[in-house]
Amino acid sequence: MRNLAVAFVIGSGAAAAQPAVVAALGDSLTAGYGLQTDAGFVPQLQAWLDEQGAEVELRNAGVSGDTTAGGLSRVGWTLTDDVDAMIVALGGNDVLRGTEPEAARANLAGILDAAQAAGVEVLIFGIDAPGNYGPDYKRDFDAIYPELAEEYDALLGPDFLQPIVEAAGEGPVAPYMQGDGIHPNAEGVQIIVRALGPSVLDLLDRLD
Numbered sequence: 001m002r003n004l005a006v007a008f009v010i011g012s013g014a015a016a017a018q019p020a021v022v023a024a025l026g027d028s029l030t031a032g033y034g035l036q037t038d039a040g041f042v043p044q045l046q047a048w049l050d051e052q053g054a055e056v057e058l059r060n061a062g063v064s065g066d067t068t069a070g071g072l073s074r075v076g077w078t079l080t081d082d083v084d085a086m087i088v089a090l091g092g093n094d095v096l097r098g099t100e101p102e103a104a105r106a107n108l109a110g111i112l113d114a115a116q117a118a119g120v121e122v123l124i125f126g127i128d129a130p131g132n133y134g135p136d137y138k139r140d141f142d143a144i145y146p147e148l149a150e151e152y153d154a155l156l157g158p159d160f161l162q163p164i165v166e167a168a169g170e171g172p173v174a175p176y177m178q179g180d181g182i183h184p185n186a187e188g189v190q191i192i193v194r195a196l197g198p199s200v201l202d203l204l205d206r207l208d
Helices: 041-051 068-078 092-097 101-117 135-152 162-168 186-205
Strands: 020-026 056-062 085-089 121-125 155-157
Touching: 020 041, 020 068, 020 186, 041 056, 041 186, 068 101, 085 101, 085 186, 101 121, 101 135, 121 135, 121 186, 135 155, 155 186, 162 186
Parallel strands: 020 056, 020 085, 085 121, 121 155
Antiparallel strands: none
């Protein structure tokens, strides 16, 4: 492991360690599209992790509109020498564009190859593709994430927006979304962070 990873405050003492550096490679959901700087996913997740006592520095490598191909093209300069772990949240824009599952899978595998070569632990969030391209497309796209997570021994998290759907229950998700109906508002991001944060703690545990 290239850095000492995580220090947790236990009782009255604290383990001395350098903060773990975690890059969040994603699209507009990661970048915080349409939100004030401190209301986006990465800043809210950083604040949540700080509250848990995790010594970690998150880096926002989200680019609005990005696809798995875009993520692959920039993973090399995202994985600087001091990065210990990476969150990968890509694929939503591939689905919106009808990208073939085989192409998205190859791009994500390339990202995981780069992380593996760099000795970087990965948490990858899955996609629950809609059914408008047909059941075969949905089946093949949804399967990418658990299969790659198993192949590369990466941690697997749920669909990024799933916590909002669960919070809404039988009601509308609109109260947690921006006006475009695609991106979460600040409250929606807070729900996402509370639900997905434990998976990030699991990622940090791998650095011990």
